Amino acid sequence: MKTTLVNFFVNGKEYTLSVGNLFGQLLPNEVLVDTLRNRFGLTGTKIACKDGACGCCTVLIDGEAVPSCEVLTVDCEGKHIVTIEGLAAPDGTLDPVQQAFVDYYAFQCGFCTPGIIMATKALLNKNPRPTREQIQDALSGNFCRCISHYHVLEAVESLVKKGEQPA
Amino acid sequence: MIKSKHDYKYVGKQTVRKDAYGIVQGKTQFFDDFVMPNILIGKVKQCPYPHANILSIDTSKALTLEGVHAVITYKDCDPNWKFGWPPQKSVLGTRMRFVGDAVALVAAETEELAKEAIDLIEVNYEVLEPVFDVLEAQKEGAPQLYDEFPNNIVPGGYEVMQPSGRWWHLKKGDVENGFAECAIIEEDTIGFDKKPGTLSPEPPGLIIQWEGGTDYHVWGTTQGIMVLQLVNATVIPGVHIEATAFNVGGSYGNKTTLTNITIYGMLLAKATNRPIKMNETKVEQMVMHETRLGSTVQAKIGMDKEGVVRSVKALWSVDAGHFCNAIQGQVSVGLGEAQLIMCKCPNWDLDTRIITTNKLTAGTVRGYGGQELNSCLSLLMARAMRKGNFDPVDSFRKNYCQAGDKYFWRDGREWTARSVDYNDAILATAEKFRWKDRWKGWGIPSWVSEDGKKVRGVGCSVIGNSDAGESFAEAYVRIIPDMFKDEARVMVHINVTEIGNGQKSNLLKMVAEILNVPLEAVQTIPPDSRTSPRNEGLAGSRGTLTCGRAVSNAALDLRRQLFEAAEYKLRYPQEQMEMFNFGVRAKSKPELWVPVTKLVPDHHLTMTGYGRHDEDFGTPNFFMSFIEAEVDLETGMTKVIDMLGGTDVGQIIDPGSLEMQCQGGIGAASLDTALFEENFVDPVIGRPLTYDMIQYKWRPFNELPNFDTCILESQFDTNYFRAIGVGEISGAAAASACMMAISNAIGTEIKDYPATPDVILKALGKI
Ligand code: FES
Ligand code: FES
Numbered sequence: 001m002k003t004t005l006v007n008f009f010v011n012g013k014e015y016t017l018s019v020g021n022l023f024g025q026l027l028p029n030e031v032l033v034d035t036l037r038n039r040f041g042l043t044g045t046k047i048a049c050k051d052g053a054c055g056c057c058t059v060l061i062d063g064e065a066v067p068s069c070e071v072l073t074v075d076c077e078g079k080h081i082v083t084i085e086g087l088a089a090p091d092g093t094l095d096p097v098q099q100a101f102v103d104y105y106a107f108q109c110g111f112c113t114p115g116i117i118m119a120t121k122a123l124l125n126k127n128p129r130p131t132r133e134q135i136q137d138a139l140s141g142n143f144c145r146c147i148s149h150y151h152v153l154e155a156v157e158s159l160v161k162k163g164e165q166p167a
Numbered sequence: 168m169i170k171s172k173h174d175y176k177y178v179g180k181q182t183v184r185k186d187a188y189g190i191v192q193g194k195t196q197f198f199d200d201f202v203m204p205n206i207l208i209g210k211v212k213q214c215p216y217p218h219a220n221i222l223s224i225d226t227s228k229a230l231t232l233e234g235v236h237a238v239i240t241y242k243d244c245d246p247n248w249k250f251g252w253p254p255q256k257s258v259l260g261t262r263m264r265f266v267g268d269a270v271a272l273v274a275a276e277t278e279e280l281a282k283e284a285i286d287l288i289e290v291n292y293e294v295l296e297p298v299f300d301v302l303e304a305q306k307e308g309a310p311q312l313y314d315e316f317p318n319n320i321v322p323g324g325y326e327v328m329q330p331s332g333r334w335w336h337l338k339k340g341d342v343e344n345g346f347a348e349c350a351i352i353e354e355d356t357i358g359f360d361k362k363p364g365t366l367s368p369e370p371p372g373l374i375i376q377w378e379g380g381t382d383y384h385v386w387g388t389t390q391g392i393m394v395l396q397l398v399n400a401t402v403i404p405g406v407h408i409e410a411t412a413f414n415v416g417g418s419y420g421n422k423t424t425l426t427n428i429t430i431y432g433m434l435l436a437k438a439t440n441r442p443i444k445m446n447e448t449k450v451e452q453m454v455m456h457e458t459r460l461g462s463t464v465q466a467k468i469g470m471d472k473e474g475v476v477r478s479v480k481a482l483w484s485v486d487a488g489h490f491c492n493a494i495q496g497q498v499s500v501g502l503g504e505a506q507l508i509m510c511k512c513p514n515w516d517l518d519t520r521i522i523t524t525n526k527l528t529a530g531t532v533r534g535y536g537g538q539e540l541n542s543c544l545s546l547l548m549a550r551a552m553r554k555g556n557f558d559p560v561d562s563f564r565k566n567y568c569q570a571g572d573k574y575f576w577r578d579g580r581e582w583t584a585r586s587v588d589y590n591d592a593i594l595a596t597a598e599k600f601r602w603k604d605r606w607k608g609w610g611i612p613s614w615v616s617e618d619g620k621k622v623r624g625v626g627c628s629v630i631g632n633s634d635a636g637e638s639f640a641e642a643y644v645r646i647i648p649d650m651f652k653d654e655a656r657v658m659v660h661i662n663v664t665e666i667g668n669g670q671k672s673n674l675l676k677m678v679a680e681i682l683n684v685p686l687e688a689v690q691t692i693p694p695d696s697r698t699s700p701r702n703e704g705l706a707g708s709r710g711t712l713t714c715g716r717a718v719s720n721a722a723l724d725l726r727r728q729l730f731e732a733a734e735y736k737l738r739y740p741q742e743q744m745e746m747f748n749f750g751v752r753a754k755s756k757p758e759l760w761v762p763v764t765k766l767v768p769d770h771h772l773t774m775t776g777y778g779r780h781d782e783d784f785g786t787p788n789f790f791m792s793f794i795e796a797e798v799d800l801e802t803g804m805t806k807v808i809d810m811l812g813g814t815d816v817g818q819i820i821d822p823g824s825l826e827m828q829c830q831g832g833i834g835a836a837s838l839d840t841a842l843f844e845e846n847f848v849d850p851v852i853g854r855p856l857t858y859d860m861i862q863y864k865w866r867p868f869n870e871l872p873n874f875d876t877c878i879l880e881s882q883f884d885t886n887y888f889r890a891i892g893v894g895e896i897s898g899a900a901a902a903s904a905c906m907m908a909i910s911n912a913i914g915t916e917i918k919d920y921p922a923t924p925d926v927i928l929k930a931l932g933k934i
Pocket of ligand 2: 113145146148368416417
């Protein structure tokens with residue numbers, strides 16, 4: 001029997017999964033958020049709606065902010081995926097976006113926060129000098145019911161002011 | 168950012184929350200990140216009809232599926248196991264009372280298998296006529312949900328919350344005489360009845376394990392472990408539940424009892440002798456979990472010529488949905504809150520009725536009854552102000568509770584307010600909003616666009632709650648000396664869950680302050696009923712006053728013990744000692760210092776202080792919302808463009824958490840219940856149409872109003888830090904303030920929540 005493999009990178013590490021319905025294989029209908037959480041233990045990516053509506057599961061796929069509940073893992077062949085766990089340096093130094101979220105207290109319950117940080121990361125990678133409207137638009141797919149929005153905007157704008165050039 | 172004007176080392180200062188680094192790195196553990204070996208997935212087969220009887224049910228096909236370990240129906244359940252207060256709804260019965268009601272429970276190896284098994288369960292239903300409206304439900308001949316509740320009326324009051332006797336009807340003075348003395352009387356029926364959802368991002372979930380006999384352990388998303396234990400232990404008499412919680416991904420009061428899934432999980436766990444995970448999907452959360460109370464208020468309010476309410480007669484019909492899970496508590500708090508905003512009123516006849524309907528059940532939600540009742544009463548109060556041409560700021564100020572005023576609270580007892588006075592807060596907040604410039608009078612817009620198509624109006628409203636001192640709270644504070652250095656750690660044992668308000672960290676600031684140790688040296692343990700003493704959790708603004716008092720008293724008790732031990736070592740009077748550098752020193756002779764390591768028994772054992780708060784409803788909190796709304800007269804669309812929240816908190820504990828709690832009043836079914844939030848139920852088939860996050864409307868990042876706060880710190884006589892919490896109520900007056908703003912913008916009073924474009928265009932006579 002021919003085995004189909006899918007090969008991709010998560011936080012710089014290469015993974016190869018075999019696709020099929022046997023125990024332990026990657027199911028053809030498995031979505032990326034489940035693969036990340038259940039197979040790789042990367043539970044920083046959160047599940048809320050599993051419907052593409054809330055942004056809690058946002059990760060970077062080849063630099064784009066994408067809701068990982070809407071992506072089939074089998075479609076990730078060759079892709080570079082970054083999750084919230086992949087932002088800090090190996091020595092524990094936080095990514096500037098993470099540090100700004102700490103400094104500006106940009107969360108309450110924090111369930112939406114990894115998704116918002118990843119969406120921010122994608123925005124600043126493409127546009128290091130966004131206006132407030134551009135920030136708001138870029139984050140408009142991220143649900144936050146605690147209303148941490150105001151502090152998030154301050155945090156992101158602090159990075160813009162500092163002229164941080166995220167890697 | 169808000170600033171405190173009082174000088175403590177940590178209290179009042181912005182400090183990094185203990186879990187901040189975990190949260191921004193995705194390391195903080197929420198329920199679904201917790202794994203346990205050998206679990207099975209529990210799922211509910213839901214009824215597709217709002218009202219039906221199960222005529223027959225066949226589970227045989229489902230049971231033949233490999234990997235399915237249990238299928239449970241009413242046939243496997245003692246009919247005396249009942250949800251609700253009073254016990255009313257069989258845990259699994261033959262009568263189905265809402266779309267989503269539990270027909271059967273399944274435990275399987277995977278979620279897919281559980282779903283497959285659910286589809287294989289064959290059910291024949293007798294479909295019954297449903298009732299969705301509280302006024303209809305009370306009429307003779309209306310469909311009956313429970314035989315024991317004629318006209319669908321649930322008995323009022325709740326012994327657990329009212330130890331001196333059940334209480335649900337506020338009667339005071341003589342309303343008819345009161346009305347006779349009033350200059351203005353307004354009467355109407357007002358509904359706040361769309362039962363919006365609180366929509367926490369993290370859905371409710373738990374793992375439950377049967378530990379043998381009648382013992383169970385729950386690991387779940389509960390906001391209040393003790394409340395979960397209390398409510399669920401009454402459903403199946405004799406069971407004993409211990410519970411562990413995690414950081415909670417938003418609750419807003421709404422993920423507390425976790426009633427249904429706890430009991431369902433319990434049945435499956437015992438049947439399979441395996442841990443059961445009941446983790447709702449977002450759609451399940453939206454169609455099976457809890458909503459806000461529905462409120463319909465038939466009210467008459469009388470005001471004197473000074474704008475002070477002198478008489479209130481009302482009947483508050485509360486839509487409980489398909490069962491009443493101790494809603495009596497919310498109702499009695501609602502009665503209390505109504506008195507706070509009309510505290511000079513000597514004449515009351517405010518009756519309440521809790522009504523069951525074939526809708527989603529109502530549950531505990533931020534605002535806890537008061538928001539729902541006052542969103543209705545405030546509109547009528549505003550109408551009376553309008554008739555008398557009173558400035559609403561003046562009128563709210565004259566009516567709000569001050570020290571010395573009396574009110575009945577949730578326990579059915581009369582309380583006298585002490586220490587608090589919010590006059591200055593009202594005036595300062597109004598000034599910061601520039602009310603005097605922006606308010607042009609009733610029904611007059613504050614701004615009109617050049618083309619006349621857009622208008623703006625301003626509005627305000629107030630709210631308050633005495634639950635900030637509700638119930639007891641206990642804490643231990645334990646000092647743990649370092650084994651090698653003259654240093655120590657402090658461990659705070661208090662059974663609270665971090666739900667987003669930062670209070671868990673703020674309690675540690677209080678302890679660090681009293682023991683004068685670095686904040687980094689103070690830690691707390693995860694919420695668990697086995698390792699911490701009891702309290703009801705960080706709900707209802709309780710954190711600051713009740714938990715704050717418990718940990719402060721525990722830290723003071725520990726400090727006293729350390730001073731006592733130091734007295735012998737330093738030969739110095741205790742009253743003249745202070746904590747310093749992980750030790751105790753003489754205030755006037757700093758060289759006289761002894762480290763904690765030499766004060767604890769045997770140099771490395773620990774020392775523990777105990778602290779408690781006793782229930783006290785005598786210091787109500789307060790919040791005032793100002794809003795400017797812009798209405799497009801052609802489309803009827805409303806946009807809130809400016810918002811200001813004001814209060815007096817006695818003492819700021821943490822500026823960041825406080826500010827965010829104020830901003831949080833926009834979310835969780837608060838402000839937007841005046842604009843677009845509602846649960847739509849198809850009136851014919853009774854199915855919810857707003858069943859997911861695409862259908863249900865919520866406020867995204869690019870639609871935020873300007874938001875500001877005005878916070879006073881009057882140093883109330885409440886607890887050690889002279890503070891009071893306000894988080895719960897920060898949005899509770901926003902909806903009625905918004906309705907006032909819209910009414911002033913368009914020149915016509917509106918009263919239908921939410922004020923969607925069709926409501927506004929109707930009011931304008933355009934449709
Ligand atoms: S969980 Fe993926 S968008 Fe909501
Ligand atoms: S911080 Fe709780 S949902 Fe955003």
